[in-house]
Amino acid sequence: MASPYRLTLRRPDDWHVHLRDGAMLHAVVPATARVFARAIVMPNLRPPITTVEAAVAYRDRILAAVPEGLDFTPLMTAYLTDDLAPEVLERGHRQGVITAAKLYPANATTNSAAGVTDLERIDPVLEAMERLGMPLLIHGEVTDPEVDIFDREAVFIERHLIPLRRRHPGLKVVLEHITTEQAVDYVSGSDRRLAATITPHHLHLNRNAMFAGGLRSDFYCLPVVKRETHRRALVRAATSGEPCFFLGTDSAPHPRAGKESACGCAGIFNAMHALESYAAIFEQEECLDRLEPFASEFGPRFYGLPLNEQSVTLERSEQTVPQRLDPPFSAPGDETSLEVDQAPLLFHAGETLLWRVVTSEQRQSS
Ligand code: NCD
Ligand code: ZN
Numbered sequence: 001m002a003s004p005y006r007l008t009l010r011r012p013d014d015w016h017v018h019l020r021d022g023a024m025l026h027a028v029v030p031a032t033a034r035v036f037a038r039a040i041v042m043p044n045l046r047p048p049i050t051t052v053e054a055a056v057a058y059r060d061r062i063l064a065a066v067p068e069g070l071d072f073t074p075l076m077t078a079y080l081t082d083d084l085a086p087e088v089l090e091r092g093h094r095q096g097v098i099t100a101a102k103l104y105p106a107n108a109t110t111n112s113a114a115g116v117t118d119l120e121r122i123d124p125v126l127e128a129m130e131r132l133g134m135p136l137l138i139h140g141e142v143t144d145p146e147v148d149i150f151d152r153e154a155v156f157i158e159r160h161l162i163p164l165r166r167r168h169p170g171l172k173v174v175l176e177h178i179t180t181e182q183a184v185d186y187v188s189g190s191d192r193r194l195a196a197t198i199t200p201h202h203l204h205l206n207r208n209a210m211f212a213g214g215l216r217s218d219f220y221c222l223p224v225v226k227r228e229t230h231r232r233a234l235v236r237a238a239t240s241g242e243p244c245f246f247l248g249t250d251s252a253p254h255p256r257a258g259k260e261s262a263c264g265c266a267g268i269f270n271a272m273h274a275l276e277s278y279a280a281i282f283e284q285e286e287c288l289d290r291l292e293p294f295a296s297e298f299g300p301r302f303y304g305l306p307l308n309e310q311s312v313t314l315e316r317s318e319q320t321v322p323q324r325l326d327p328p329f330s331a332p333g334d335e336t337s338l339e340v341d342q343a344p345l346l347f348h349a350g351e352t353l354l355w356r357v358v359t360s361e362q363r364q365s366s
Helices: 022-035 052-064 086-094 119-132 149-167 181-188 200-204 207-211 228-238 271-284 288-303
Strands: 006-010 014-017 038-041 073-079 098-103 136-138 173-175 194-198 245-247 311-315 356-360
Touching: 006 288, 014 245, 014 271, 022 052, 022 271, 022 356, 038 052, 052 073, 052 086, 073 086, 086 098, 086 119, 098 119, 119 149, 149 173, 149 181, 173 181, 181 194, 181 228, 181 245, 194 228, 200 228, 200 271, 228 271, 245 288, 271 288, 271 311, 271 356
Parallel strands: 014 038, 038 073, 073 098, 098 136, 136 173, 173 194, 194 245
Antiparallel strands: 006 311, 311 356
16 A cells, blocks of 8 residues: 655744643643644733733743643743833833733733734834844734624724734734735735744634534634635735734633533634644645745744744554543642543544644753
8 A cells, every 4th residue: 555645844833822830731832733833822821910010920831831842932921901011011022921912902802801902003123123123913803882793804904904004014013814905916915024823723614613513612713703705805915925823723722611601702722733724724735845944934034033944744644633632631749630521622623634643853951
């Protein structure tokens, strides 16, 4: 029998991930660290990461959850509030602790209550970031309740992003987890200081997924998945070979009780099969050769970081995705716990994926 087709890529990075804390952190870090060399770690903990000390401590907790033998570098972000002092970012940058800062419009999404209420208030911080060359990562949705939830990204671009980039033309900006044709067009037509991450779930799902046979909170995330025309635009962008579009999973695990609720949490946990999920899209579009630049080159180039030297190999062999993340869910000395029945559901649960990651070459420790 012929051996299965294999595809070896430069080891990728995840430019947007939620690793959480405590038992959930220990449960989910291995999935990310197995495949990705680095990840931009979101700061929306409770309380959020707003100091250099908190970023260092969180980085240490993440590193303690990386399984032995895996080489993984968490890249830390600071959570912008109305009052965060520019000095925090300056010091975090100088000490090599803070890679980027995250802008959540207040109350736009999970744990964003302490976010920014008025973008003009943070102009001094944005000026400092412009000087430092530190990227601003934006959750691009307006919070205005008058605006339809499916229009919140497009309205954010017009109302806030365009004026912000006019005020700070030298600022590097990543519009995170884009979901619309309007975002694709705006980012594609902009200069090289603007980029966007695209998630696996926004490439696979349209909004029908949330209502297939009933109300399906497992497919609810923010920004919410949109109509099929938008999904198609995202697929075209991700597979276009344009360097302004790169990989960011937005893997966002929640305990089952958080999803199975009358007011379910936003977030999809996709870290277990993220690369396979992207590969499925690139294969459907017959451009698997563009997976490597999207996953492993455009992100580091935008951030001004070196490309990874290690590799990962995908094999074209079927795998059926299990329902839930497997235990163990805690580490020695960890006081929090995650019950087995609270394990997050996996994205693509029950589906058959045509690719699987078979090896991930780790850097020799020196
Ligand atoms: C994220 C989370 O759960 O922290 N949820 C989500 O739906 N993506 C927050 C975010 O990135 O919006
Ligand atoms: Zn996110």
